[in-house]
Amino acid sequence: MRAMNHEDIMNAPLMPTYARFPLTVSKGKGSRVWDEGGKAYLDFCSGIAVCSLGHCPDVLTKVLSEQASQLVHVSNLYYNKPAARLATLLVELVEIPGKVFFCNSGAEANDGLIKLARRFGRHCPNPTSKEPRFEIITFNRSFHGRTLGGIAATGQQKIKEGFDPLLPGFRHVPLNNIESLRDAIGENTCAILMEPIQGEGGVNQATPEFLQAVRKECQSHNLLLMLDEVQCGFGRLGEMMGWRAIAPDLEPDAVSWAKGMGGGLPVGGFWANDRAVDEDGTELSSLLGPGTHGSTYGGNPLISAGSHAVLSEIREKNLPANAAEREAQIRSVISDWKHPAVREVRGRGLLLGLALNVDSLKHAENSTASAALCRQLMENGLLVPPAGPDVIRFLPALTVTEDEVTEALAILKTTLDGMLVSQA
Template sequence: MLDDSHRYLMNTYSRQPLVLRKGRGIKVWSADGKEYLDFVGGIAVNVLGHCHPKVVVAIQKQAQRLLHVSNLYHIEPQIKLAKLLCTHSFADKVFFCNSGAEANEAAIKLSRKYAKEHFDEKRFEIITALNSFHGRTLATVTATGQEKFQKGFEPLVPGFKYVPFNDINALRSAINKNTCAIMLEPIQGEGGVKVPSDDYFKEVREICNENGLLLILDEVQTGMGRTGKLFAYEHYGITPDIMTLAKGLGGGVPIGAMLATEKVAASFQPGNHASTFGGNPLVSAAAIATLETILEDGFILDNCNRMGAYFIKRLLELKDYYPEKIVDIRGKGLIIAVELTGDGSPIVKACLEKGVLINCTSGNVLRFTPPLIVEKKDIDHLIDVLEEVLSK
């Protein structure tokens, strides 16, 4: 099977030599029957774990009823999902698509159109952060403040400026008469789980208000309970004008969403933007089941906070044992990073061999985004494996 993978799939991923066939909760099994503890979670996608019963049943029921119709018609599950998202967020309107990159693309288009309608034609520039990640389309890879993702795809889309994350003075200095929006991740995920200071986003919000700019928050990775609140912006006591979601929204199926206030959303009218599959009946049903499960009894968010705190505590103990190998432990809820003094790839490989799936980003940062149902025994097992690997 691996031979066929190499033969027929484009070489766009550095894949582990592993074919995963089955998943339940926080565990997955390979084609040869080996069991693994999954601390990657589809990179923050499987918020309820693999094949959560409520999500599976919702997909089964909807698949028997209606798989897909065009957005030329009203779609019942899509309407219900939009209402749920707006009821539990700052937003008044939702646009559905298929991925985080598409959600961010929609946010970029909406912010430009809004600025042209409410200010002037020259307002089109968006300020983003160095070390950020917003997607792989041509516009979103340009918005991404990392040259390694942009190399080879020049010329890039004009209209983006980059400033250091968590540097309010740099942000203020970058604004000019052409600026229309500021686009930031509440926590930089792909950039190494960089958490801002407590007052950073309050100051960003004030800057936007003072200068008539839109604040776009990319919550593709931090949304849907990942940080211990339904949306990460809730930690900072502010609301954005636009927010993007994907990853955890569908509990494992591909769906993205761009949420906005009524005033901003009004700049999109029929013909301005669209998505053939966006918010189709099947994925909307899965997302409803996911969101309702997160909200229904408070257990998921509570568990995320408790297990996140316990996880960081255990990692800090590990750091005390290996100060020459571990530089920093950081995170919020269950998006957590271990910054190493060296390359993290050998550790990822060694953990894989011991039946634990982990992820490395930015070369030397181990990133953990397990399902929000993770338990202490799972964390303890991971720590035991990491300790054994680091000791060697």
């Protein structure tokens, strides 16, 4: 049989769920990937904030091969040491007593949070009616994944369209608007779910004041504060826990993770606080008891060993500090350009959004300015993802060097210059 060429790969019988760029990536190392023809690209997409240590880091390949020869999988009917080590490390990183559940993706982690909130609302019902509380408030432009739970939680109409009837019990309110949040809290509300920085929705940050105000509302109405750190967790914002880069003293009730947690391995999880939720001292983290939740591969020894190696490396190499330094570099260089196509840089650490003046960039009518720019950047050797029609994101590996950032920004500047409408 002849080898597959680029056309064969693009025409493989895959469901057309993704609007893919016409690139087949065949190899990666550090911050670089190569296509089938051997052309190199600087990867500032990193699998959309996944490859925290870059591609094929030695520490990960070594641990995976050792663990693969020892034990790849065992049922959750039994214990395994890599999962126990990973859970212990995660609770250490959170720095608040709690317990962890493992799954395989961000959407699945958020489904777990939704189930935790429903259990909580049942355990702590409405004090007057004694009816279970079930409603969760999330924010406009949020993204919480593609499962039926995830799309119901997501605050973007286009993600929900065509999938009615949706899971009931969600309300969406504007971010950073405490009055709207207060108005939305009702007798059925049991939790608030939010991304400290919205990634897919355009890189929109919750302000420190807003996060603190949300915490206060949660305390006064006995609601869970649940953070979706799927995209912003584990060093990407300059702190191991993303929320600490914005509101260091905040104490969440539950947090979901995936993406950077495994450096490219399919892993997700969520943490719940051990705090008591009633006068008998019942812990929040105990509300999902035996038989209430599960996932065949969750906490699988191979993936857990890999995730442990990735997170240990992020901590030992102090990569959150590198994220903060590279952010400063990116902001300073771009601000010096005073480029007519650049509206602003938003976000934190290495979850940065470059908001565009779309009218100043040449792009075909059937493409958004952000997609057209991403496509041209790809042709010029830099991979970045869009975040909505007028924003592109920088999500390089947390190991990205100063020189690699300089190189990427040079490609960006040349590409923006070349797409300026005034040069048409």
